Amino acid sequence: MMIDTHCHLCKEDYENVELIIENMENNKMIAAGVNDTTNKEVLELIKNYPTVYGAIGIHPTEVGISTNASLEWIENHLKNKKIVAIGEIGLDYHYGIEERQKQIEFFKKQLDLARKYRKPVVIHSRDAIEDTYHIMKEYQDVKMILHCYSGSVEMAKQFLKLDVYFGVGGVLTFKNSRILKEVVSFLPIDHILLETDSPYLAPEPFRGTKNEPKNILLVAQALANIKGLSVEEVLNITTENALSRFDLNKSL
Numbered sequence: 724m725m726i727d728t729h730c731h732l733c734k735e736d737y738e739n740v741e742l743i744i745e746n747m748e749n750n751k752m753i754a755a756g757v758n759d760t761t762n763k764e765v766l767e768l769i770k771n772y773p774t775v776y777g778a779i780g781i782h783p784t785e786v787g788i789s790t791n792a793s794l795e796w797i798e799n800h801l802k803n804k805k806i807v808a809i810g811e812i813g814l815d816y817h818y819g820i821e822e823r824q825k826q827i828e829f830f831k832k833q834l835d836l837a838r839k840y841r842k843p844v845v846i847h848s849r850d851a852i853e854d855t856y857h858i859m860k861e862y863q864d865v866k867m868i869l870h871c872y873s874g875s876v877e878m879a880k881q882f883l884k885l886d887v888y889f890g891v892g893g894v895l896t897f898k899n900s901r902i903l904k905e906v907v908s909f910l911p912i913d914h915i916l917l918e919t920d921s922p923y924l925a926p927e928p929f930r931g932t933k934n935e936p937k938n939i940l941l942v943a944q945a946l947a948n949i950k951g952l953s954v955e956e957v958l959n960i961t962t963e964n965a966l967s968r969f970d971l972n973k974s975l
């Protein structure tokens with residue numbers, strides 16, 4: 724079995740989401756929301772498709788259009804068994820830092836919810852790795868996943884001490900991803916999760932096109948090459964990692 728631990732299956736991105744889900748056959752995927760609209764879409768998807776699980780959350784670049792009611796809505800749906808995580812949440816200073824205080828506030832409030840309801844969190848961090856780390860350090864009891872990790876080996880060492888799992892995707896197949904390849908060589912495979920971040924970051928040879936969860940196999944192949952394992956071994960290990968980090972056995 725393969726599990727795409729992080730994808731976005733929004734109506735806005737795919738003409739036919741059903742086809743994209745069917746392309747995964749019996750494999751599983753965790754669809755993540757980023758704002759009120761897409762969180763509601765996630766609820767629809769998990770209701771309609773047995774192979775789709777959900778993560779709901781307010782993404783840092785969406786805090787401007789989000790309110791406390793958004794957080795209340797999330798809290799009210801955490802008891803849904805197929806909502807397996809809070810995400811995508813985090814910090815993103817790439818487009819400026821005007822919203823920094825609100826991003827930090829929403830990040831912490833969602834980590835508080837994760838603690839209260841014992842849900843894992845899927846974290847996005849862009850140009851904000853130091854602040855992300857300092858906040859995460861206060862929540863070591865929460866099961867955390869850094870999605871699409873793009874930091875250094877040194878930072879990865881620090882995050883490993885917090886028992887963080889690392890989501891690795893299509894970037895690993897890019898020719899110019901030297902640092903990520905170093906990070907992945909360093910990371911113990913029991914802390915790696917496969918993800919596509921569809922519709923973004925399609926792996927080679929599809930780079931630049933619309934990504935979809937079935938491409939997770941190409942990420943597994945790249946990881947197998949780096950780790951000197953077979954693709955089957957990589958799929959077995961990372962599936963086990965996903966089952967445990969997201970407590971999926973409870974929801975399957």
Ligand code: NI
Pocket residue numbers: 729730731755811870920
């Ligand atoms: Ni994402």
